[in-house]
Amino acid sequence: MSYPQQITETFQRAMSISGSPNAVSTSPTTQSYLAQYSPTFRKQAKALKPFSTGDIKILLLENVNKTAIDIFSQQGYQVEFYKTSLSEEELIEKIGEVHAIGIRSKTRLTEKILKHARNLVVIGCFCIGTNQVDLEYAAKSGIAVFNSPFSNSRSVAELVIAEVITLSRQLGDRSLEMHTGTWNKVSAKCWEIRGKTLGIIGYGHIGAQLSVLAESMGMNVIYYDIHMIMALGNSKQVETLDELLQKADFVTCHVPETPETRNLLAAPQFSAMKDGAYVINASRGTVVDIEALVSAMKSGKIAGAALDVYPNEPSKNGEGLFNDSLNGWASELCSMRNVILTPHIGGSTEEAQSAIGVEVGTFLAKYINEGNSTGAVNFPEVQLRSLNYDQENSVRVLYIHQNVPGVLKTVNNILSNHNIEKQFSDSRGDVAYLMADISDVDLSDIKSLYEQLEQTPFKIATRLLY
Numbered sequence: 001m002s003y004p005q006q007i008t009e010t011f012q013r014a015m016s017i018s019g020s021p022n023a024v025s026t027s028p029t030t031q032s033y034l035a036q037y038s039p040t041f042r043k044q045a046k047a048l049k050p051f052s053t054g055d056i057k058i059l060l061l062e063n064v065n066k067t068a069i070d071i072f073s074q075q076g077y078q079v080e081f082y083k084t085s086l087s088e089e090e091l092i093e094k095i096g097e098v099h100a101i102g103i104r105s106k107t108r109l110t111e112k113i114l115k116h117a118r119n120l121v122v123i124g125c126f127c128i129g130t131n132q133v134d135l136e137y138a139a140k141s142g143i144a145v146f147n148s149p150f151s152n153s154r155s156v157a158e159l160v161i162a163e164v165i166t167l168s169r170q171l172g173d174r175s176l177e178m179h180t181g182t183w184n185k186v187s188a189k190c191w192e193i194r195g196k197t198l199g200i201i202g203y204g205h206i207g208a209q210l211s212v213l214a215e216s217m218g219m220n221v222i223y224y225d226i227h228m229i230m231a232l233g234n235s236k237q238v239e240t241l242d243e244l245l246q247k248a249d250f251v252t253c254h255v256p257e258t259p260e261t262r263n264l265l266a267a268p269q270f271s272a273m274k275d276g277a278y279v280i281n282a283s284r285g286t287v288v289d290i291e292a293l294v295s296a297m298k299s300g301k302i303a304g305a306a307l308d309v310y311p312n313e314p315s316k317n318g319e320g321l322f323n324d325s326l327n328g329w330a331s332e333l334c335s336m337r338n339v340i341l342t343p344h345i346g347g348s349t350e351e352a353q354s355a356i357g358v359e360v361g362t363f364l365a366k367y368i369n370e371g372n373s374t375g376a377v378n379f380p381e382v383q384l385r386s387l388n389y390d391q392e393n394s395v396r397v398l399y400i401h402q403n404v405p406g407v408l409k410t411v412n413n414i415l416s417n418h419n420i421e422k423q424f425s426d427s428r429g430d431v432a433y434l435m436a437d438i439s440d441v442d443l444s445d446i447k448s449l450y451e452q453l454e455q456t457p458f459k460i461a462t463r464l465l466y
C-alpha cells in the first residue's frame, strides 16, 4: 500500500467517526484536533476549537510537482502555489502565516526568514540538497525538515553520461555550428569514451549510480569520497583527491554544498589534472571556482566543461544568469568552445519530479497529521503506529523539547493521570522529540494538559492530536 493511500485511509477512518466519510476530496474535517505552539494555534487550543485540515496552510514555491499538490488538496489543506522562488521580503511576509512550506534548491530559508515563521511546523525540500535551509535553527525552533534523498539521482546520472559523450565529441559546438549554417566535419580531439577514466568526486547516491552507467559503456571508474564506500562493479576508490585528479580523463562532482566542498575544484586542482581533461559539475555552484575554470580552459589545460549549477542562480525562468555584474566570468564562459551550460536541470525530469512530489508530499502530510518524523533530515526520527481513533478519549501528544536531563520524568508526571498506551522518544543533538498516545482523557482535561506541557522549561513545541 502506498503512503498516500494510507494517509487517505487514516482520514477516511477519522471522518467516518465524524459522520462525513465522503468529505475527503471536498472539505474534510477530521476527528483530530490540533493544538499548536504557534500563537494562532495556541488560541485555538485554549478555546478548544475543533481543528480542521482546512485550517492548514501550505506555501509551495519553485513549481513543486502537481503530485504533491494533489496529496495536499486531498487532505483539504489550503495550498498557495508559485512557479518561482520568492524574494527575502516576500518570504518574510508570507512565512508567518503558513504551517508548512515546500521549496526546491533555490529558496534560501535562513535564520532571518525562519524567525518570522511563527506557525511553521515543517519544511519540505522537494529535491535532494538541503543546504538552502538553516537546518540547525529549524530544529531548535521545532521545525522538521524533509527532503527526497534519491528520487532524482538517476536523472542526474543520466545527464552526466550525456555530458561525458557530448564533451568528448564536441557535440555542443558541432550543433551550434550547424544551427548557424556551418558544416564542420572534424575528428581532431574527438574521442570515444570507451577505455577512458571517469573520476567521480562524492560516491553517494548519484556518484554510485553514475559509476554503474559509465562502466556499462566501457569506462574505467575511480572515485574519491571522505568516507570508505563499497565499490560497485570494477570501480576503485582512491585515497586522495589529488590521485583522482591525476588519473581521470573526466572529473565530475557529486558532493553536497558544505564549507569543505567550497571551491573543491579551483586553480591548484585544475593544474593537477591531466592535460586535456574535462570537468563536469552538477552538484552545487560553489563547488567549482568558475573563474579558475575559465583560466584553465583558456590555457588549454582543460578541454571542455559542463556546468549545471552556478553560485547565483536566477529565481525564475527568463532571468539572465550571464550578466557580468552578477558573475564576472559570465561573458568569457559563454564565448568558450566545448562548454555545455544548462540551467540546473539535473533532476528535472517528469519521472523524478513526480516521484519527489509524492515522496516529500507524503512525508509532510504524515508529519502534519500524525507527527511521524521518519525521514526528517534535521530532527529525531520518531514514529508510532496510527492513533486508534476508535478508542474514545485518546490523544496523541507530540512534544518537542531540549535534550536535557529530567524531561521524561516531568512529562510522564503530567501524562500520568491518563493511560499511556504507547510512547517513543528520541534525540538528535540538542533537540529531542517525544510522541505518546494516551487514553482516558476527558475533553475537558485537554486544555490543562496542553498548558502543563507548554509550561515545562525545556519545551520547544507541543501539539495534541485528538
Ligand SMILES: NC(=O)C1=CN([C@@H]2O[C@H](COP(=O)(O)OP(=O)(O)OC[C@H]3O[C@@H](n4cnc5c(N)ncnc54)[C@H](O)[C@@H]3O)[C@@H](O)[C@H]2O)C=CC1
Pocket (backbone or CB within 6 Å): 128, 129, 130, 149, 150, 152, 153, 156, 201, 202, 203, 204, 205, 206, 207, 224, 225, 226, 227, 254, 255, 256, 257, 258, 260, 261, 282, 283, 284, 308, 309, 344, 345, 346, 347, 348
Ligand atoms: N543538478 C541537480 O539538479 C542536482 C544536484 N544535486 C546535488 O548533488 C549532490 C549529491 O547528491 P547525492 O549523490 O544524492 O548525495 P549523497 O549524500 O548521496 O552523496 C554525497 C557524497 O559526497 C561525499 N562527500 C561529502 N563531502 C565530501 C568531500 N568534501 N569530498 C569528497 N566527498 C565528499 C559524501 O560522503 C557522500 O558519499 C546533492 O547534495 C546536491 O547538492 C542533487 C540532485 C540534483
Ligand SMILES: O=C(O)C(=O)COP(=O)(O)O
Pocket (backbone or CB within 6 Å): 104, 105, 106, 126, 127, 128, 129, 130, 152, 344, 345, 346, 347, 348
Ligand atoms: O535535488 C537537488 O538537490 C537539486 O539540485 C535539484 O534541484 P531543483 O529541484 O531542480 O531545484
